[in-house]
Amino acid sequence: MDISGKRMYSLLEKLDFERLSTFEGETKGAEIIADEIRALGGEPVIETFKAPRYEIKKVKLEVIAPFYKEYEVTGFGFAGNAAADGLEADFVYLEALEPMDLERAKGKIALVAGGLRVDSFKIMIEAGILGFIATNGTFRETKETMDLEEKMLRPMHIEHGTLPGVSIRMTDALEMVAMKPERVRLTLAQDEGEADSRNVIAEIRGTERPDEVIAFTAHYDTVVFSHGMFDNASGTATILELYRHFLANPPKRTLRFIWCGSEERGLLGSKAYVQMHESELEKIRLCVNVDMTGPLFGRDEARVIGEEAVCHALTFHYKEVGHAMNVKQDLYSSDGIPFSDKGIPSINFMRLSAPGTAQIHCRYDTIALVTAESMERTARFIAGFCERVVNAAYFPIERKVPDNMVEKLNKYLRKTK
Numbered sequence: 001m002d003i004s005g006k007r008m009y010s011l012l013e014k015l016d017f018e019r020l021s022t023f024e025g026e027t028k029g030a031e032i033i034a035d036e037i038r039a040l041g042g043e044p045v046i047e048t049f050k051a052p053r054y055e056i057k058k059v060k061l062e063v064i065a066p067f068y069k070e071y072e073v074t075g076f077g078f079a080g081n082a083a084a085d086g087l088e089a090d091f092v093y094l095e096a097l098e099p100m101d102l103e104r105a106k107g108k109i110a111l112v113a114g115g116l117r118v119d120s121f122k123i124m125i126e127a128g129i130l131g132f133i134a135t136n137g138t139f140r141e142t143k144e145t146m147d148l149e150e151k152m153l154r155p156m157h158i159e160h161g162t163l164p165g166v167s168i169r170m171t172d173a174l175e176m177v178a179m180k181p182e183r184v185r186l187t188l189a190q191d192e193g194e195a196d197s198r199n200v201i202a203e204i205r206g207t208e209r210p211d212e213v214i215a216f217t218a219h220y221d222t223v224v225f226s227h228g229m230f231d232n233a234s235g236t237a238t239i240l241e242l243y244r245h246f247l248a249n250p251p252k253r254t255l256r257f258i259w260c261g262s263e264e265r266g267l268l269g270s271k272a273y274v275q276m277h278e279s280e281l282e283k284i285r286l287c288v289n290v291d292m293t294g295p296l297f298g299r300d301e302a303r304v305i306g307e308e309a310v311c312h313a314l315t316f317h318y319k320e321v322g323h324a325m326n327v328k329q330d331l332y333s334s335d336g337i338p339f340s341d342k343g344i345p346s347i348n349f350m351r352l353s354a355p356g357t358a359q360i361h362c363r364y365d366t367i368a369l370v371t372a373e374s375m376e377r378t379a380r381f382i383a384g385f386c387e388r389v390v391n392a393a394y395f396p397i398e399r400k401v402p403d404n405m406v407e408k409l410n411k412y413l414r415k416t417k
Contacts, residue, residue, distance in 0.1 A: 003245060003383055005376025008237035011036065012367055015233045019222045021262040022053040022195035029220045030198040033236065033259050037202045040244055044202050049272035051197035051262040054078055054152060058189040061133065061166050063176065064088065065183040071176060072143065073133070073166035075188045076116075077152030082131075083164035084189035089130045091184045093177050102127040109133065109184050111173060116151070118414075122160040131186045132165040135173045142171055147225040147363050154266060156414055164188045197221075197261040199269050204246050206254040206390075213254045213280075214390055215287045215344075216242060217270060217335040219263030222365075229367045230353070231360040232263070235290035238349075238379045245383050251390045256284075260335045270335035274342055281339075285399050287346040288386060289336035293378040294370025297354035300325035300378055303332035305405050306345025307398055314347070314385065323381045331408050340401050341409055349382050 011032075019029040034044040054077035061073045092108040094101050097120055106128035112120070113135050124132060137146050151167055164186055168176075200220075206212065218235035222228030236259055243257045260269030274281060286306075293300075302325065304310045314327045331337065336346030351374065358369045389396060401409070410416040 001245070001380060001383060002248060003241055003376055003380045005372030005379070007244075008241050008375045008379065009372040011237040011240060012229050012233045012370065015220070015236065016227050016229065016367055018224065018227060019220060020224055021221050021265045021268070022051050022197050026197060026221050026261055030200050030259070030261065033200045033220060033240070036240055037200070037243070040247055042202045042243070042247070044200055047199045047201060047273070047276065048196040049199070049268070049276070050194040051265055051268050052078065052152070053193055053195040055191045056188070057191065058084070058187055059166060060185075060187040061168065062185040063091075063179075063181040063183075064185050065181070067179065067181075071168055071172045072148065073168045074148045074150045075190060076165040076167065077150070077190065078158060078162070078192055079153055079165045079188060080162040081189055082162070083186050086185050086187045087131055087164060088183065088185045091181045097123045105129050109186055111135070111177065113173070116157070116165070118156045121153075121157045121163070124163060125161040129163065132163055133173070133186075134165060134167050135170045136167045137170045139170055139174060141169060143169070149361065150224045197269060199261055199273055200259040202243060202257045204243070204251060204255045206252050207250050208252040210254045211283055212395060213256055213284045214386070215284050215339065216255060216257045217260055217287060217289045218291065219260040219269060219335055221261050221264050223264050223361045225363050226361055226365045227367070228365055230294060230358055230365050230369045231292050234292060234294040234370050234375055238290045238293055238375065238382065241379050242383055242386070249387070253390045253395070255390060263335055267335055267337055270338040274338045281342050281344065284339065284344050285395055286389065286397055287336050287339035287344055288382070289332070289334050289346055289348045290382065291332070291334040291348060291350050292360070293349070293351040294375040295351055295353040295358045296371050296374055297357045298351050300349070300351050300381065302327045303348040304329045304345070305331060305336060305340040305401060305409070306347070307400060307402055310345065310347065310397055313396065317385050317388070318381065321381065321384060325381070329405070331405070331412055333412070337409065337412065340405070341413060343401055344399065345397055345401055349378065351378055
């Protein structure tokens with residue numbers, strides 16, 4: 001089987017830059033992928049879709065009483081411009097979002113430790129909080145070791161309202177609260193709107209059953225500050241290598257390869273694809289998604305959003321070929337989700353890194369995290385399994401998402417609570 005980790009690694013070297021949704025890096029990434037497809041004799045199609053885009057123009061957090069100090073922060077995208085001229089209010093640290101805590105929070109700017117879940121955001125809106133400060137990182141990180149993550153409010157937040165908010169390093173938050181600030185000023189001004197993001201699509205028509213389609217997906221975008229070699233240039237390179245393999249070994253069924261943009265913004269590329277191709281989805285029998293491979297230390301895994309029988313088939317195959325891995329019937333938060341929401345089973349392949357060996361969504365997701373040998377080993381297994389499926393005399397995977405997975409999908413997509 002002609003699967004080459006060296007070729008895959010060479011694509012990572014070409015994609016070794018930040019590829020943030022709707023910005024120049026993502027566009028450049030799409031063009032690189034399209035050029036690779038053309039070099040193999042394929043005809044890529046680049047489909048544009050709208051994705052949310054914000055640009056922070058001004059952000060600042062100042063303690064103004066009983067002392068003055070300014071802290072480095074990043075602003076939450078789509079948190080509005082209510083604090084564009086500076087919002088002054090009393091400060092409160094909320095240990096929890098319980099009624100007793102919230103009684104003293106109305107009309108104040110609140111610091112909450114950790115992330116900002118949708119239910120927490122709704123509670124803060126209802127409590128009359130004027131603005132929020134969320135923490136980022138742990139007590140170990142400093143300015144020299146950690147970039148402040150940029151975050152945005154998602155539509156599921158905004159449906160409850162908007163609040164100006166910023167993110168602060170945990171080390172600075174601990175210092176600030178210990179100094180007992182009484183009053184703070186939060187400044188946040190931004191441009192909010194939409195811009196083009198891109199999916200790159202290439203197809204290999206089946207030789208015997210062209211109307212039965214298997215989709216292969218991987219996202220190529222990154223978050224801010226990250227070159228995203230592990231997450232997910234590795235998956236991008238994996239499905240390109242699978243595309244090359246099946247060009248040389250024509251499949252009985254049609255294979256559609258989709259490199260998705262804006263996954264990090266909420267699976268927007270794959271959501272856009274299923275929306276734009278609604279009339280074609282009936283022909284898609286399976287989605288194979290690859291998100292994160294390549295660490296030297298770790299273990300290959302698969303998450304199946306489909307019948308339990310698919311897990312048994314994967315287990316049989318990895319034992320047959322001697323490729324140790326872990327298989328579960330469960331959701332995986334990546335581009336297989338929108339397909340499975342439309343009733344198409346998905347298999348999500350990944351290699352989870354061993355603790356302490358890799359990080360994502362930060363400056364440390366570099367090409368040093370992945371190896372050509374590890375990517376090749378995973379790609380060989382995926383290719384071997386998929387060859388059996390796409391060339392089967394009768395398609396072996398039922399086009400069905402079972403009820404237990406539908407329930408999980410509905411909760412994940414916030415269709416039900």
